[in-house]
Structures are given as C-alpha cells and as structure tokens.
Amino acid sequence: MTGPDLLAGRERALRALELTVKRKLEGFLHGDITGLRSGPGSEPNEARPYQAGQDDVRRMDWNVTARSLDPHVRAPLAERELETWALLDASASMDFGTALSEKRDLAIAIVGALGLLASGPGNRLGVRIAIGDEVRRVPAAAGAAQLRRSLRTLLSLPRATPGEYPPTDLARAISRLNREHPRPGLRVVVSDFHDDPFTPRIVAGGSIGRAAARRSGEGEGALGWADALRRLSARHEVLAIEVLDPRELELPEVGLLTLVDPETGRRREVQTSSKRLRRRYAEAMAAHRDRTTQAIRGAGAAHLVLRTDDDWVRDVAAFATSRRRASVRRPPTSRTGVR
Numbered sequence: 001m002t003g004p005d006l007l008a009g010r011e012r013a014l015r016a017l018e019l020t021v022k023r024k025l026e027g028f029l030h031g032d033i034t035g036l037r038s039g040p041g042s043e044p045n046e047a048r049p050y051q052a053g054q055d056d057v058r059r060m061d062w063n064v065t066a067r068s069l070d071p072h073v074r075a076p077l078a079e080r081e082l083e084t085w086a087l088l089d090a091s092a093s094m095d096f097g098t099a100l101s102e103k104r105d106l107a108i109a110i111v112g113a114l115g116l117l118a119s120g121p122g123n124r125l126g127v128r129i130a131i132g133d134e135v136r137r138v139p140a141a142a143g144a145a146q147l148r149r150s151l152r153t154l155l156s157l158p159r160a161t162p163g164e165y166p167p168t169d170l171a172r173a174i175s176r177l178n179r180e181h182p183r184p185g186l187r188v189v190v191s192d193f194h195d196d197p198f199t200p201r202i203v204a205g206g207s208i209g210r211a212a213a214r215r216s217g218e219g220e221g222a223l224g225w226a227d228a229l230r231r232l233s234a235r236h237e238v239l240a241i242e243v244l245d246p247r248e249l250e251l252p253e254v255g256l257l258t259l260v261d262p263e264t265g266r267r268r269e270v271q272t273s274s275k276r277l278r279r280r281y282a283e284a285m286a287a288h289r290d291r292t293t294q295a296i297r298g299a300g301a302a303h304l305v306l307r308t309d310d311d312w313v314r315d316v317a318a319f320a321t322s323r324r325r326a327s328v329r330r331p332p333t334s335r336t337g338v339r
Contacts, residue, residue: 047072082123085181086111089191090131091168092262098247099309107190108154115147130173132165167263174228187236192243193292226295238301245308250282
C-alpha cells in the first residue's frame with residue numbers, strides 16, 4: 001500500500017487511536033489537572049491546617065498560625081504549565097509483536113496518550129526519536145492539532161531493516177535529551193531497554209540469544225543508559241516506560257527455529273525442543289528485566305511496564321491516577337520543586 005492509500009490508512013489509525021485513548025481515559029481521570037505531573041508552583045493558595053508528616057514546615061503561614069493559635073500552612077497553587085519531552089526508541093528491536101500490536105505501534109500510541117494527559121493551557125509536548133546513531137526532533141508545541149502532526153510523523157517512520165542502522169545508543173540519546181532541553185519538566189523514555197549486550201533479541205522469524213546461550217548470572221554489570229537516566233532525573237521528573245512482548249519472555253517449543261538479530265541481521269538456527277535452552281533463555285531474560293528495573297529505580301525514575309497483550313490504556317490511566325494521588329500525599333521536595 002503506497003501513496004494516498006497509505007496516508008488514508010495512517011489517518012484512520014490516528015483517529016482510532018485518539019478515540020480509543022480519550023474514551024478509556026475519561027473513566028479514570030477527572031479534574032482540571034490530568035497530567036502525570038504538576039509542580040508546586042509559586043502563586044499562594046488559601047491557608048489550611050498543618051498536617052504533621054504530610055506538609056512541608058517551610059510552607060508554614062506564621063501570621064495565620066498566630067491569629068488562630070493552630071499551625072497553618074499556605075500551599076501554593078499547582079503549576080499548570082508543563083513541558084513534556086518523550087524519547088521514543090525506534091530501533092529495530094521495537095519492530096516486533098506477536099499479540100495485539102508491535103512494540104513500535106504501542107510506543108507511538110503511548111506518546112499519543114501522553115499528549116492527551118499533558119493537554120492543558122500552556123502545556124507542550126515534544127518528541128525525540130532515537131534510531132541508530134541519529135536523534136531526530138519533533139518540536140514541542142501545544143494543542144490537539146500539533147499532537148496529530150507529531151503522531152503522523154511517528155507513524156511515517158520507516159521500518160529499520162537488519163543492518164540498516166547501527167545499534168541504537170540509548171545512553172547517548174538520553175544525554176542529548178537532557179542537554180538540549182534543560183527546562184525542568186516531565187521526561188518520558190519509551191523503549192524496550194534492550195540496549196544491553198546480554199539482552200535476548202526477538203524478531204518475527206524467532207529470537208537471537210545474546211543472552212539465551214548464557215547462564216542467568218553472567219554479565220550483570222551496570223546498564224549503559226543507567227547513568228544518563230540518573231543525570232536526567234536530577235533535573236526533571238522522569239518516567240521510563242518499558243515496552244514488552246510476551247514472546248520475549250520465553251522461547252516457544254516449536255522445534256527448529258531460525259533466530260535473527262534485528263540490529264545486525266545475524267542468523268542462527270536453534271532447536272527449541274531443548275528444555276535446558278528454553279530455561280536458560282527465560283532465566284537470562286528474567287535477569288535482564290531485574291537489572292532494568294533496578295537501574296530505573298536506582299536512577300530515581302518512575303517505572304511503567306506495558307505489554308502488547310494487555311490493555312495498555314487502562315494501565316497508563318491507572319498509573320497516572322496513582323501518581324496524582326501520591327503527589328497529593330507527599331510533601332514537595334527541594335529538588336526542582338517536583339512532588
């Protein structure tokens with residue numbers, strides 16, 4: 001399908017995505033601020049009684065406290081202007097899916113959901129695309145029309161054939177995001193986080209075991225992108241969204257299987273009837289996912305895992321709701337005013 005037919009298909013997919021996300025989010029999110037984050041702001045709000053363990057004593061309103069003889073705080077109005085930048089991993093390993101969608105399609109849909117969650121007066125969403133050694137830029141702007149244009153750009157991204165691009169350097173892409181967009185805000189990294197020499201690689205023709213032939217405990221060094229993510233979290237609120245397909249977690253028992261590395265195109269034939277091989281692959285993938293989770297948490301970022309066989313819109317909405325509730329319970333910290 002080429003030309004007008006391809007464009008019409010993308011437009012239909014875009015409208016269907018927007019309708020699905022809006023309909024499902026309406027049941028979860030209410031109120032004026034529906035984003036994943038809102039800063040404490042600087043405009044004063046009404047004074048209210050101090051709640052021990054929840055309010056910051058630096059917000060104490062001593063005039064009201066003296067008049068009422070009870071401690072009061074004056075919490076500022078929430079900052080409603082939010083600049084969000086999403087980093088989309090468009091490496092070849094994202095062009096895989098065995099369930100409801102491919103990982104890349106799910107990642108693009110997630111960016112669309114973020115745009116709807118971050119919608120509001122003054123809020124802006126921009127996208128950086130990491131593919132090979134390139135980091136492409138979709139300018140940050142506000143409004144539904146701009147969001148649609150951004151999604152059209154993402155939907156028109158070419159599929160990366162094996163060997164066409166060098167392996168994507170996620171650490172470099174995160175560092176550029178931090179360096180080129182210093183204004184504090186929300187930063188979202190959407191990836192399968194397979195930027196690791198010990199990660200099992202899965203593609204349509206099967207899987208390649210960079211880790212499949214290794215024991216579970218080998219190669220447990222620090223992940224290359226962990227330090228870059230930690231530096232990003234020092235200035236911004238960071239959300240790392242890990243996109244997975246169920247077939248990545250374990251090998252099927254289907255006899256002789258041709259395995260292809262999506263980054264290099266290297267092929268290998270593996271006999272999947274071997275229980276030992278399937279067990280070692282599952283252990284290697286579980287070990288990699290543990291390292292990924294620990295690295296994200298150690299960097300101070302929030303971690304959301306989405307799968308191609310689950311209702312991802314429900315998971316995103318539930319995550320956003322829980323984050324909003326947690327931001328209400330937690331007092332503001334001194335770091336960039338992020339709750």
